[in-house]
Amino acid sequence: MAEREGGRERTPAGATASTRTRGRTRLDQPSQRRRRLPEWDPEAFGRLSERIARFLGTGRFIVWMTVAIIVWVVWNITAPEHLRFDQYPFIFLTLMLSLQASYAAPLILLAQNRQDDRDRVNLEQDRKQDERSIADTEYLTREIAALRIGLGEVATRDWIRSELQDMVKELEEHSDGRRRDGQRVVPAERSGPRDAEDR
Template identity: 75%
Template sequence: MDRDGGRERARAVPGMGSTALTRGGRNRLDQPLPPRRKLLPDYDPEAFGVLSERIARFLGTGRFIVWMTLIIAMWLVWNITAPTWLRWDPYPFIFLTLMLSLQASYAAPLILLAQNRQDDRDRVTHEQERKQNERSIADTEYLTREIAALRMGLGEVATRDWIRSELQDLVRDMVEHRVVFPAETVHGHEDSDR
């Protein structure tokens, strides 16, 4: 009876195949899957990376060394000079060693994570700089070709000095051949050409 009802529903809704309705909507492709339960907590990798960089940056400062030295010194002084029933870490200082090992075991991966993120940023920066350098080289080559074309074009253009030297050569040739210009008359007066 359920099969017949499913077929009837498939016929009633255009564009819906019977396979989508007979499955009860569990594996429908037009519906998102319900979120799965995860064993590990969900976190934002970017926020975690930023936090790790801040911690790594703090671990690399003199302030961290001063605070760490003060805490260890107070720890040692307290566990040596305090009454026996108030000491939480007697002489071999095993708990202090454990705490320092724990701090080091967390600091090393955080520092490596921060370095990896910095390497990724450096890689992107170097790629951008490389592309910018390629564009600059291409622009420089283009401008060099344009300047060379202008120089070649200017080599064929007559300059003022060249025209002056040509005119001086013509004047010398005329003086050598003794070409005389007739004097012009203006209102009955003769003016010599200079």
């Protein structure tokens, strides 16, 4: 505890800043403001505004509003004098329609902003999906090109067959050429049971 000494406050040794300012407001920190406004969930309010905006954009709303205005006007013209609540210039009706319009415009704008946010997110997701598709297509194109290059160097069955036919023709021509020159082609000796008989 701080002791008073000659009109001045003496702080004991080892006291921290928090113990020194315990009962006083600190000037080095901003004061916390108390919220006096009501709190609401912005998502719930946004969903409600979208529902209202959807209803305001339907034919049902126009029909109901037209019926209400007609009933309002007919009642205030034909009803007895003491039951009329809005006389001929219909100032109260004008006030109600202005009030409805003043609330409808911001609600519609709020619904449009939420729709724009959703569209922006969808466009971003579509853009990322397109980038992935383009990358996959480029990868597959490179792989197909590599396979084509690799297949160009692989010996196919037809190529091997044609090479074997060429070698057979060369051997036949070579053996025919030796016979024409008078050389006798000696067949290779067979080994096996006949070798045993010869002995």
